[in-house]
Amino acid sequence: MGQPARRETILRVLITLDATPLLGTRTGIGRYVDRLVSHLPDAVARSGADATIRVTTWTARGGRIPALPAGVRQVGPRVPARLLRECWRRWDAPPVEVLTGRTDVFHGTNFVSPPTRRAREVLTVHDLTYALHAGTVTAASLQYRELVPRALARGAHVLTPTAAVAAAVREHYGLTEDRVTPTLLGVDAPWFDAVPASGRWLDERGLPEEFLLFVGSLDPRKNLPRLLEAYARARRDHPGTPDLVLAGPAGREERLAATPGVHLTGWLADADLRALVAAARALVLPSLDEGFGLPVLEAFATGRPAVVSAVPALLEVGGPHAFAAPPEDVDALAGALVQALRAPDDAEAVAARRAWAGRFTWQACADRTLDAYLAR
Incomplete structure (x- = not known):
């Protein structure tokens, strides 16, 4: 085609x-x-x-x-x-x-x-x-x-x-x-070799050991306000929902630090970002629109699942390994977060995600x- x-x-x-x-x-x-x-x-x-x-x-x-x-x-x-x-x-x-x-x-x-x-x-x-x-x-x-x-x-x-x-x-x-x-x-080769961040590394940066991860900016297209609202609902309705970590430019916005359960990474080197992604329970990319959505494939390369918005490019890139929700439906997005947390995460599931990323x-x-x- x-x-x-x-x-x-x-x-x-x-x-x-x-x-x-x-x-x-x-x-x-x-x-x-x-x-x-x-x-x-x-x-x-x-x-x-x-x-x-x-x-x-x-x-x-x-x-x-x-x-x-x-x-x-x-x-x-x-x-x-x-x-x-x-x-x-x-x-x-x-x-x-x-x-x-x-x-x-x-x-x-x-x-x-x-x-x-x-x-x-x-x-x-x-x-x-x-x-x-x-x-x-x-x-x-x-x-x-x-x-x-x-x-x-x-x-x-x-x-x-x-x-x-x-x-x-x-x-x-x-x-x-x-x-x-x-x-x-x-996908760059180092993503496939990423080692999850250790508990000590996370603790030194004030980050939890269990977390969902958003990597992106405050660009309105990235739909961060709806993600924060969906996360709050998932946290309210499903006790035990892990905290949400914001990385990338959004992870340097101190005004977001007051949101319950939300943590900021500050600036991260590439190797540190790979380790952080590899340690996440799931990556979240709820954009209103995307042309590709490279963070989704990078998460798959480390073996992690992803939650994406149901826009055509992310559905194409995420394939059968992403949990999708309409970007403007906060309840559906909260549900997708819970689905990702409950998804199989055994060796077979991890290998399937890596294999999908390897096609690109x-x-x-x-x-x-x-x-x-x-x-x-």
Whole structure:
């Protein structure tokens, strides 16, 4: 489903990606771009194509990206992203070649595809929150309502993180199937080797030994207020419900610490986050909308179950191992929390979750992405 058309294979291809999401604090999109850039050189080698990978960034500060893979170099001048977006929102100028030099393919990795003179435009649309849940996004994200259609009108090929988002994009924009390719994301290998945090480690941080875990931000899309309400109901109706731990940006919001049964982690290094997830009774991701939901697969890789909202992408990624509830139904969400706590957690159940997560790899993501670059 969604396989890019394989017509004439282009040889000697110069491919440039927008790597701006690699600057500053890494979000989920930043992790996607990092893994994609890291795995594309091997994808090129596997394909036998004669292709060169480059990256560029849109920033007035001229941010340099350290530790790029061998053979990948950074190109382009210092240019403010805000200025470029404003130009591209109004006009098909400046073309990307003015900024990066000649390129055969340009991949806008984060909703924004610049106009080109001749290069093939490839655009990742991670979700349709900006169009379907406009009240939950920033003013900058609302610009996608203009920038994405302009790119599509120029013929950009769309990549999405799930088949669910691919179907939604086709329906929303009236695109044919061959213009949209799902490139499912992957799980980093260290998640499969994560060792649960010890009782001592948890105690030193003021965290309980038994807990449910939310990893995310205060972004309205993450639906944290309803989760807190659902957790309070589960705690009221089912004595013995373990405490709720908040990690990620939400885990640094001190105002949430006064909520009964709720604990904050503060900032965590990646290894510490993996240990925390591995020690949880279950992960909870009740988002109003998601394009993929990587924390769900990461929890599965450690063997832990997950509670998700019943939105298409999370149902796709969670498969048979997630407990789902409508994101706006607090009672149903409370019920899903209780279900997850009562779910089988023997060696067979743990192995099944790990096996499901193992189906999603960054190698496959890079291969599918390269196919989209080279298709004509």
